[in-house]
Amino acid sequence: MVKTLVEPGAVIDGFTVGERVHSGGMATLWSxxxxxxxxxxxxxxxxxxxxxxxxxxVGFEMEQMILPRLSGPHVPACFGAGDFARQPYVVIERIPGKTLYERLSELPISYEEARAIVGKIATALADLHTQNVIHHDIKPSSIMFRPTGEAVLIDFGLSHHNQLPDLLQEEFRLPYGTAPYMAPERLLGVRDDPRSDLFSLGVLLYFFTTGERPFGETETLRGMRRRLWRDPHPPRRLRADYPPWLQEIVLRCLEIEPVWRYPTASHLAFDLGHPGQVKLTARAERLVRDPLSTVWRRRFNRGLTHPKPKADLAAQLASCPILTVAIDTTEGSEQLNEALRVTAERILATLPSARLACLNVLKLGRVTIDRTLDEEGNNKHIDRMVALKHWASPLKLDEDRLTVHVLEAIDPASAILEFAEANHVDHIVIGARQSSLVRTLLGSVSAKVAAEAPCSVTVVRPPRQAPLQELEGTSKEPGEAMF
Structure with missing residues (x-):
């Protein structure tokens, strides 16, 4: 079909066409x-x-297949699609405002603003990946923001759906995408790894905080292939005041081998939400690129060139959850905390890429004035952070897998639930003390968390007569009762 039926005033499948809003290289948009x-x-x-x-x-065919299967605040709603036999189209929600592309004239922006922006995009990617979709075209013009603040991903013509045919992969040999943002493995035909989106997001974060793209503006395939073995200049070479925690995040996203990047977008969003707890490595202090010896070794002895089986996206995400353990550091909680540690150890033993967030809530009084120091003059907040690290030390986790958090709140249960929601926690482990009249009348923290959590919850009770090694946690899926 050559002639289009779309023109102002036309009615197509019940939709009345208004003005043309945008004319791009691959499609036009009409109100x-x-x-x-x-x-x-x-x-x-x-x-x-x-x-x-x-x-x-072909990309439009992919978008027609993928968009109706997506839901949530991070994608535009889809209201209809037209067949190629008559008039191809998709009708989507019109997001108010402009894309992130409009901000390019302002670059570089502040580190704090960039952290907040990219954190929202990482959250959107995490939601997209759980719906079996890898975007493959993360760039400023593919990102918008709702008035409520959520990032919205648009333009799914280059995307890969783990449960649908990949028409681009099947029909074309050359990789399609936006060259400055394309991950190295894409040049080798790998389209089923969600960490490719994290590489693109790392490029965007580098660009927005330095004003320069890490791999320049080259569009040639030969120039793009250099990123299979050549790393970018560290941001601190371009800006002397570049924060070490931010360079750690950026360079981890831009690792050539996907295995060295963040395992999931949720892990990346977590670090962006807690910059003070980012574990610094040699990446954070680098001022120069890798030596030529390393570059040549990558170029002529690369692991990426070996054929790899198709990845199971759902299994890959499930192997890298964020686990939160709510720990009571007050006196008399030793037995329960030991039981929590045993349960956490069992869970972590089956998930070697999981991330552990140890959580404690410093309860505030409703009408009293709370003091930051205890009777001995010690800072309560710091003391509890030290106690959490002491609790976790027997687990012997790598530093980049462990964080500790002390929250201050009047309602501990609500604080735990808000933390889980904001940080995309996949599993909460929480202790339940023995029954008492007060808990019976007012309800316990663990009962409220188990009833309202947006994720799986394991409630652990302190041992009675049985030895600790026989203690069993009780698992619960959202919606089940737990007491």
Whole structure:
């Protein structure tokens, strides 16, 4: 089909076409309306006339398959699609505002603003990856923000769905994408690794905080292939005041081998949300690129060149959860805390890439004035952080897998639930003390967390007569009762 049916005033499958909003290289966008609906909508129509890029048509087919399967605040809602036999289109929610591309004239932006922006994008990617989709075109023009603050990912023509045919992979040999943001493994035909999106996000973070792209502006395939063996200049070479924690995050995202990057977008979002707890390595202090000896070794002895089986996206994400253990550091909690440690150790033993966040809530009074120092003049907050690290030390975790957090709140249960929601926690382990009249009347912290948590919860009770090694935690999925 050459002639399009889309023009102002046309009615296509019940959608009334309005003005043309945007004309791009692969598609045009039109405002549309639906009877009795006030929802702002856009109709996206591919360019299909003579001489257009065939990849644009295939990419549009992918978008038609993927968009109706997505949901949540981080993607535009999809309201309909048209077949190529008559008029191809997709109708999507019209997100108010402009893309992140509009910010390019302001670069570099402040480190704090960049951290907040990229943290929201990492959260959006985490949600997308759990829906079996890898975006493969993360760049400023593919990102918008809702008035409520959530990042929204758009343009899914280059995306890979783990449960759908990958038409781009099947029909074309050359990698398609935006060259400055493309991950190295993409050049070798790897399209099923979600860490490719984290590389692209690392490029964006580098660009927004330095004003320069880590691999320049080259668009040639030969120039792009250099990133298979050549690392970028460390940001601290470009800006002397670059924070070590931020360089640690950026260079970890830009690792050539995917295995050295963050395992999931949730882990990246966690570090961006807690910069003071980012574990610094040699990456944080680097001022120069890798030596030529390392570059040549990568170039002529690369592990990425070996054929790899198709990855199971769901299994990969499930092997890298964020585990939170809520720990009571007050006197008399030793038995329960030991039981919590045994349970956490058992869970971590089966998940070698899991991340552990140790959590304690410093309860505030509702009407009293709370003091930061105890009766002996010690800072309560610091004391509890030290206690959490002491609790975790027998687990012998690598530093980049462990963080400790002391929250201050009137309602401990609500504080734990908010922490889990904000940090995309996959599993909470919490202790339940023996029954008492007060807990019976008012309800316990563990009961509220188990009932309202957005993730799996394991409630651990202190041992009665049985020895510790016989203690069993009780697992619960969201929605089940737990007492």
């Amino acid at each position: 549309v309306t639906w009877p009795d609906s006030d929802t702002p909508m856009l109709m996206k129509v591919p360019r299909i006339s003579e001489g257009e890029d065939p990849a644009a048509i």
